[in-house]
Structures are given as structure tokens and as C-alpha cells.
Amino acid sequence: MSIEGEPDFGARRLVLVHGRDTARAMVEPEQKRLVDIAAEVMGDDVGRIGITYTGFCLTGLPHKRLPDEHPWEKKGHRVTLLIEPGRMKIGRGPAKLHGVPYGARARMILLYLQTQAVRTGSREVELGRSMRDWLGRMGLSWGGETGKALREQATRIAACSLKFFWEGENSDGWTKGGFVRSGLRFHLADSNEERQQGLWQESVLLDEVFYEALQKHPVPLREAALRELSDRSTSLDLYIWLAYRLHTLKARTPVRWAALREQFGSNYAKISAFKRDFIKALGPAVAAYPEARVELAEEGVVLFPSQPPVTRRLVPVGGELTAVGRRTGAR
Incomplete structure (x- = not known):
């Protein structure tokens, strides 16, 4: 139709x-x-892989900046994400309130941290050359305005607290926690050259509850897809959602516009405006997921059982997670 x-x-x-x-x-x-x-x-013949936690497949960060004092609550299927802003002291000044992380830059930082934690099997994630290389592959420069935006989002991630609330008696949700326990700060330098060389030189220690949940429930993604969507936060969320949802389906599954708005556009007052922007964002997400079988209908979106974006065995190669073995390709 x-x-x-x-x-x-x-x-x-x-x-x-x-x-x-x-x-x-x-x-x-x-x-x-x-x-x-x-x-x-x-x-893409390299086959590098990114990793995210299941909870981020069903919920997500805000797409736009909120007032710094405002928390963020996002409900998905049987899970709710709550992020509260926090205070952090940087330099010699007083502790400052930092708002909730938002947008595509924050999502890309989190994807890097999650991928490296799973790759290394460690809560401690280095922020040096490996992060610069990864950001470069994503088309993100650590200098200039992009670097400034990345540093701002990293600070917000470090300062905030995070809670996932899962429904069900046997859930493994969190009652408290954050993205990181320590780190994710940046050196302050006087000259531009020193600032450029001083970025990303520290390591991050992920929160133990977040890390344990990530180890239990990782979702593999194509790095090439993440790169193509790195400046489109809504399309990135849709790609991650589809990567998790489609391969678990047993039959044709319609999702109505009201349910889609609740998960992806609760800030929209009019369903017509949400539908317009959702459809626009869905195109790049589906293009980045060649195996996805998705159709639009008057009542919403119809999902069909599909192969996951990564169907091959994951192994660490050259410091990255890489898929090896039989390549499935698009159908």
C-alpha cells in the first residue's frame, strides 16, 4: 500500500x-x-561489529537537548529507561549540573564504550588511539565543533545516573546505576595543539551493574550501518530496534502508529507529524539493514521475520570485533 x-x-x-x-x-x-x-x-567486506545493550534497543536517549535540570524517562516494550542529570566537578571551579545526554553524538560514544567492553571482556575501556580510530571510521572528528560536541556529551554521560526498569518477576533490571563509574573526562590545556593531543587519553570504568547487564544481553550491529547513520539519531534508534526485533519474530507483526509514537516520538502532540518524521527516519534505517523485511501500512508498520544484521561468529581481530564465517548477504 x-x-x-x-x-x-x-x-x-x-x-x-x-x-x-x-x-x-x-x-x-x-x-x-x-x-x-x-x-x-x-x-562492506571488513565485517567490523558494534555492540549495544538490549535495553537500548527498546528505549533510547532524547534526540534534542532538555533543560539541564530535567530528567528523562522513556518507556519501551516491557522496559522503562530513566536518566537523571548529575553534578560533576571539572577543573578548579565548583561542581556543575550537567543535563541528560542527547542526540547522535551521545549514542555513538555509548556504542563505542559498549563495543569495547564486550570485545575486551573488561569494564575498563581505553579512550586513546582506539577511540580516535573508531570515531574516525564513523566520520566523526575529535577536533573542532564536532570534538566540542563529543566532549559535552561525554561529560553528560559521566555525570548522569541511569536506571532500567524491566517488567516481570524474573527481570534483571536496575534500581540504581550509571553509564560509567569513573573516567570519561578530558584534559584541559592552554593551546589548541595541546588540546588536540590531550583528548581521549584516559580510560573509562563502566558501572558494574551496566557492564554485567551488557555482558548478559549484547546485541551485535554492523559497524558499517552505524557509520552511515552516525548523524541521524532517530534512524540510528530505528536500526537498533529492528536489529533486535526482526530476528525474534515468528510471524508477520503489525505495530500501530500509537505504539510507535509512544516508543519513538512521545514528544509529538499530533500523530500526523510523528508519522511524517518517522517515515522519513525509517528509510535510512532499513537501507542500512539489507536483511530487514519491513512494510508501511495505513495503520502503522508491518514487521516480518528477518535475518539479524550479524549472523556470523564474532571474534576479536586487530583490536575490533569482527564477524567471520559464512556471509549471508541481502535477500
Whole structure:
């Protein structure tokens, strides 16, 4: 069924049949970016992997900045995420209240921390060369305005407290905790050169409750997909949600607009505005997940059982998690 503003979910098939250049010439201008995303993900031969915790597949950070004193509460399927701002002392000044982390930059920092913790099997995550290399692969510079934004989000992550509330008697949710126990701070230097060289030189110690939950419930993601969505926080959330949800389905599953708005757009007063922005964000998410089987319908989104984005064995290679073995490809 055709929906107004519907993205071309067939972009990935066009790339497979015709190649990237021809596929770009066959679609409308607004769909060319979807072709590029699909081509980059399907053309990735390295197979590096990112990791996230199950809870972040069902909930997420805010997309825009909140007033610094405001907490964030996000309800997903059988789970609620609560993040409260915290105070932290930086330099010689007094402790300052730092608001809740938000946006794509905060999500990318968290993805790095989670991936490295699973890769190394340790709560302590280095912030030196490995983080600079990872951010570089994600198209994020640690200098200039991007570096400033990354440092701000890292500070917010370090200062805040985190709680996941899972429904059910046998849940392993948290009653308290944070993202990190210590670290995730940055050297202060006088010159620009010193600042550039001094970034990311400390290690982070993840909160033990967060780390234990992550070890029990990791969700593998394609690094190539994360790179293509690194500046699109809503599309990134949708990709992570689909990566977790689709391969667990047993049959065709419709999800109504009201439920989607509750999880991904509770700040929208009008369902029509949410639908417009959701559909726009869904296109890149599906393009970055070639195995995903998703359809739009008048009543919402229809999900179909699909292969997960990572179906191969994960091993540490050259300091990164890499998928090896049989490659499944797009269908």
C-alpha cells in the first residue's frame, strides 16, 4: 500500500541488480542517499561489529537537548529507561549540573564504550588511539565543533545516573546505576595543539551493574550501518530496534502508529507529524539493514521475520570485533 512520503525500501534491491551508479540514476533525488547507504553497507567486506545493550534497543536517549535540570524517562516494550542529570566537578571551579545526554553524538560514544567492553571482556575501556580510530571510521572528528560536541556529551554521560526498569518477576533490571563509574573526562590545556593531543587519553570504568547487564544481553550491529547513520539519531534508534526485533519474530507483526509514537516520538502532540518524521527516519534505517523485511501500512508498520544484521561468529581481530564465517548477504 502506498503511503504519502514513503521511502523506497527497494533501493537495496536496485543496488544488487544494477549497481550503485545505475541505481542512483533510477530513483528520485531524495532517495539517492538511501541507495548510497545500502551500497556502503552491502559493500562492506571488513565485517567490523558494534555492540549495544538490549535495553537500548527498546528505549533510547532524547534526540534534542532538555533543560539541564530535567530528567528523562522513556518507556519501551516491557522496559522503562530513566536518566537523571548529575553534578560533576571539572577543573578548579565548583561542581556543575550537567543535563541528560542527547542526540547522535551521545549514542555513538555509548556504542563505542559498549563495543569495547564486550570485545575486551573488561569494564575498563581505553579512550586513546582506539577511540580516535573508531570515531574516525564513523566520520566523526575529535577536533573542532564536532570534538566540542563529543566532549559535552561525554561529560553528560559521566555525570548522569541511569536506571532500567524491566517488567516481570524474573527481570534483571536496575534500581540504581550509571553509564560509567569513573573516567570519561578530558584534559584541559592552554593551546589548541595541546588540546588536540590531550583528548581521549584516559580510560573509562563502566558501572558494574551496566557492564554485567551488557555482558548478559549484547546485541551485535554492523559497524558499517552505524557509520552511515552516525548523524541521524532517530534512524540510528530505528536500526537498533529492528536489529533486535526482526530476528525474534515468528510471524508477520503489525505495530500501530500509537505504539510507535509512544516508543519513538512521545514528544509529538499530533500523530500526523510523528508519522511524517518517522517515515522519513525509517528509510535510512532499513537501507542500512539489507536483511530487514519491513512494510508501511495505513495503520502503522508491518514487521516480518528477518535475518539479524550479524549472523556470523564474532571474534576479536586487530583490536575490533569482527564477524567471520559464512556471509549471508541481502535477500
